Amino acid sequence: MSEGLILKDAAVRFGGREVLKGFTLAPLKPGEVTVLAGPNGAGKSTLLKGIARLAPVAGEMVLDGEALSSMSAPQRARKIGFMPQSLPSAASLSVLECVIAALRAGGAHHGPDAAEKAMAVLTRLGISHLALEALEKLSGGQRQMVSLAQATVRDPRLLLLDEPTSALDLARQVRLLSEVRRIASEGRIVLAVLHDLALAARWADRIAVLHQGRLYAEGPPAEVVTPAMLAEVYGVEARVERCSKGALTVLIDRELEPA
Ligand SMILES: Nc1ncnc2c1ncn2[C@@H]1O[C@H](COP(=O)(O)OP(=O)(O)OP(=O)(O)O)[C@@H](O)[C@H]1O
Numbered sequence: 272m273s274e275g276l277i278l279k280d281a282a283v284r285f286g287g288r289e290v291l292k293g294f295t296l297a298p299l300k301p302g303e304v305t306v307l308a309g310p311n312g313a314g315k316s317t318l319l320k321g322i323a324r325l326a327p328v329a330g331e332m333v334l335d336g337e338a339l340s341s342m343s344a345p346q347r348a349r350k351i352g353f354m355p356q357s358l359p360s361a362a363s364l365s366v367l368e369c370v371i372a373a374l375r376a377g378g379a380h381h382g383p384d385a386a387e388k389a390m391a392v393l394t395r396l397g398i399s400h401l402a403l404e405a406l407e408k409l410s411g412g413q414r415q416m417v418s419l420a421q422a423t424v425r426d427p428r429l430l431l432l433d434e435p436t437s438a439l440d441l442a443r444q445v446r447l448l449s450e451v452r453r454i455a456s457e458g459r460i461v462l463a464v465l466h467d468l469a470l471a472a473r474w475a476d477r478i479a480v481l482h483q484g485r486l487y488a489e490g491p492p493a494e495v496v497t498p499a500m501l502a503e504v505y506g507v508e509a510r511v512e513r514c515s516k517g518a519l520t521v522l523i524d525r526e527l528e529p530a
Pocket of ligand 1: 285286290309310311312313314315316317318
């Protein structure tokens with residue numbers, strides 16, 4: 272059995288419009304973090320939803336040798352953790368209850384150890400002090416950390432993250448991405464949408480750039496994040512500078528006139 276996630280010719284149509292067009296990626300391997308980047312409306316969330324079977328997707332999607340389309344919903348829930356772009360807002364539940372509900376969504380952990388497991392995840396993410404707070408009272412950044420707790424509490428084989436750092440301050444961005452790297456290092460597969468390419472370059476093994484529903488480029492960050500890509504895909508004139516430890520700085524000089 273081949274381990275990893277295979278995405279071949281993924282396509283999504285909404286009405287008559289083709290949003291994702293024959294998207295194929297080199298196999299995503301356990302232990303690796305792949306960042307999916309691209310401009311607004313490129314199709315990134317649609318691809319993640321398609322993998323999680325929350326959007327009507329065609330093409331081949333195979334996880335550890337098994338087609339996602341042939342799995343039952345509970346099987347998929349056990350194998351895939353999905354952190355959506357929109358933050359959780361189940362107002363009447365506490366943080367702990369939300370995370371326990373996410374744990375039970377996979378069909379396992381109905382016993383008293385569910386609370387213990389949920390608390391362990393909250394502690395790892397540094398938000399155990401929020402356990403008994405109502406979700407509606409949390410800040411956007413706090414809710415985003417709860418959303419990660421929900422996506423990871425079932426120890427999924429495949430973790431899909433849609434702009435997981437968009438509401439986080441600098442320290443919590445590092446905390447979240449460190450946790451994501453730790454999860455990957457346990458032999459899990461991670462695919463995350465990030466807009467911040469410098470952040471992506473610092474934390475990802477590979478970056479895939481989606482442009483107008485198609486794969487534009489993929490590879491190690493230093494090979495993918497180039498002034499030519501930034502001009503063609505994002506329409507900006509930019510400089511890319513290498514820093515220490517392989518990190519990149521992206522300096523945007525101006526928006527280019529449309530061709
Ligand atoms: N349910 C839907 N019905 C119709 N069109 C949709 C639906 N969901 C997304 N789209 C369209 O698909 C295109 C891609 O949207 P998607 O949300 O995947 O983009 P994205 O790359 O995640 O963008 P962003 O960076 O702004 O979050 C957009 O043009 C959007 O309007």
